[in-house]
Amino acid sequence: MNERDCEINTMHGYQVDVYEESEDFYDISYDADDPILRYYDWRNVYGSCVLPCLHQISHYVMQFIIANMIFCLGSKIRARYMSSKHSITHLLSIGCGCYLLYNTVEYGLWYWFLLFFSAYLLFKVSHIVEQWFGFEFVISGYCILYLVTCEIVEKNANVWHHIRGILMIAVMKIISLAIDIRVKRHIKEQFSILGFLGYVCCPANCIFGPWSSFGEYLPEPCPR
Template sequence: MIFYDDSADLEEHRVKYEFEDEDEYEYEYEYEFEENQHQLVGDIYNHCLYPTVSDALSYIIPLLIASVSFRILAQSRYIPVRVFHGGSIVFGLWVVQRYASECLYLFLTLVTVTYLILQLPRHCPRSPAVGFSCICIMLYGEKWMDPTSWHKVRGVIMIAAMKVVAVAFDEVVAPLPGALEYMGYVFCPATSIFGPWISYKDYTALYGAVNWSLQRVLLAVGYLLLALFFLSVSNCWAEWIFADSKWKWFEAYGDALSFRCSHYFISYTSGSLAVLGGFSSLASTVTKPWSIELPRSLVQVVIHWNIPMHTWLKIYVFRRSHVRFGKFGAVLLTYAASSLLHGLNFPLAAVLLSLGFYTYVEYQLRFLLAYVFDACIAAKNCADYKCIHKRTSSNCWWVSVINFIFSGLTVFHLAYLGLMFDTSEQQETGYSYTHTMDKWSSLGFASHWVVLATYFAYFLIK
């Protein structure tokens, strides 16, 4: 027992023990918090990260093997060119059957019908007929196929359609390929599932070209690692970071980021397969995430979202329609063609057509501002050695401020446009009209109002 001489000693002893108990409680609380954090990270690894990466690798490895096998066949100097094309068809058929069996009959129909159209006499409108047949097949898949199956294989048909349209419109500068060459190009196993689009010229250049190197192997491995990283962000980290957000715009940014990262996964996977298949690093560069996540403008986002597809649209749609319909008409037709390639799905069409109007307004406004103020604030950045503007970010602080404001506006638009591509049940079958309208109305259609205000400002300045 402890005896106290007076009440002061008692109070001092009581306060001392109270503080000791409080320190012990805080220590226990901090220990439990750290333990919960470790447990949370462990749960993410065990229940999301590890299954996601392992499933992705088991899915991709057969594709990697098919691409390497095709490359070995292509670079062999002891086989005739017909064997090269035949091997491309065999490997391609195996890949399509394994990964997109639901659309194999549609794939074969597309290849057969378009090749027969190309055999028509020259005075017939063969190129438009090929494009029209591709649209019809896309419409068939959109309207009459099982929605889940079509959503899964739509990208495969899109890549094939881009290839056959390119061959049809290139016939004025290059002879039409034979049946074996044509099918070998369309079925190429390195590009038939995930893409990217590559030209017929790049495909034929593979035959007999020996370009094995450690640098290319490391590039393919690096692309694959980046693909897995972005897949983990899309499936695991983005949902964890933005899960408890109570601000709707923060939640919208999280859903849009998850969607963009899934696109980066597909893009880097296709780049890895293309490099292993023998294509050049330039042809295998599909996307540039930093130019999208830290953008200068929406124009830059559109260019770097899918570089091969942007090139295809510029060559076969924009340039051919610019002379007849002007810049604005050509822009709308380009985004309309992109919507058709994506299957006439309303949410995708709404996003793409919105992007067409957004980018046109932004480009025109910033071009006008750059001209009026003689400043480097246009949508496309000038090269350091080619910049003709008097005021640049290096000698004028407000140039950097204006570019930063437009960058923030671009991030705002991306969060708004990508909000609809969430992880709801409609993800497997494609998003509906009501889903799109509900998502955008929840944000008050803010992005569209901002663009209208931007266009009004451009109209006043002009």
């Protein structure tokens, strides 16, 4: 065997040794009696993972339940003793909805308020000029443009992902209201800033949905 063959065999043996060492490095067997593994039993998983998750979820769920109970009880009391005071129900909806939004939406809440005020101005302008025909297409285009613009302007992806679901619910409500105003005269006659904000802020669906129409939000059917 010449010197070159010896060198090749040596290099080959070195490569085999390195491969075997790397295989030993990655081929790790876990011992069930390892004290570190025994430490993470079901009690520790329950205490360090399950309980904190339940505590965090219950914090939001309890706020949601309390706000909706206040809104529901207040609306029923208003309907029983002050049936003509629809503004009380709207104010309850605004208060409970804003409470939920403030306590659950940590970032980007001003996008929601800007959408509300700008959409309301469009509704008022259309009401003043008495041009409701085709308004649903105008408001739909505006809402889509608003969402696209916000996604482009907002550089922090976490903030946008945090707020876009709530914006989508508000957009569906606004477009639905634009359609209802055109086809249902009694809704057009009942339109006001309190009713509009109460409908968009309704605590029953302003955070998690589902979307509901303005007619379903009204305390009771309005006379034609």
